[in-house]
Amino acid sequence: MTPPARxxxxxxxxxxxxxxxxxxxxxxxxRRALYDLAAxxxxxxxxxxxxxGHVEFGRILREQYGVILQLAGCESDQPGVExxxxxxxQALERRYGRGVLTxxxxxxxxxxxxxxxxxxxxxxxxxxxxxxxxxxx
Numbered sequence: 001m002t003p004p005a006r007x008x009x010x011x012x013x014x015x016x017x018x019x020x021x022x023x024x025x026x027x028x029x030x031r032r033a034l035y036d037l038a039a040x041x042x043x044x045x046x047x048x049x050x051x052x053g054h055v056e057f058g059r060i061l062r063e064q065y066g067v068i069l070q071l072a073g074c075e076s077d078q079p080g081v082e083x084x085x086x087x088x089x090q091a092l093e094r095r096y097g098r099g100v101l102t103x104x105x106x107x108x109x110x111x112x113x114x115x116x117x118x119x120x121x122x123x124x125x126x127x128x129x130x131x132x133x134x135x136x137x
Contacts, residue, residue, distance in 0.1 A: 024078075024084075029082070030084065030086075042066070042088050043069070043070045045072035045081045047073065047074065049074070057105055
């Protein structure tokens, strides 16, 4: 089944925006996150294959919170990514309240239930903890 064009373009944009933070130390990840926050260009790095839920999650992050969802590769052991995401999560929670990422994920899942999958591979897992890095894909 081919995903609808509106969602296919989101997945293509997500894949095209892939930026790998492999090899970054936690200190470098935190430093980069603070820089991106100061520049008003924060990102949320996802590890693994993006599912339909992540396309919607990325759209919600971008439209409601000004955060760009980006790929960080498939390796789950990336301490620089985890450190980056931890700083971004803290900043989001200070501004929008505790559990903002969980609420955004729940909203994405509701859209998925209502409108159907937006990508061929739909998995129902959300951001895992600790560090808020999506590692369970």
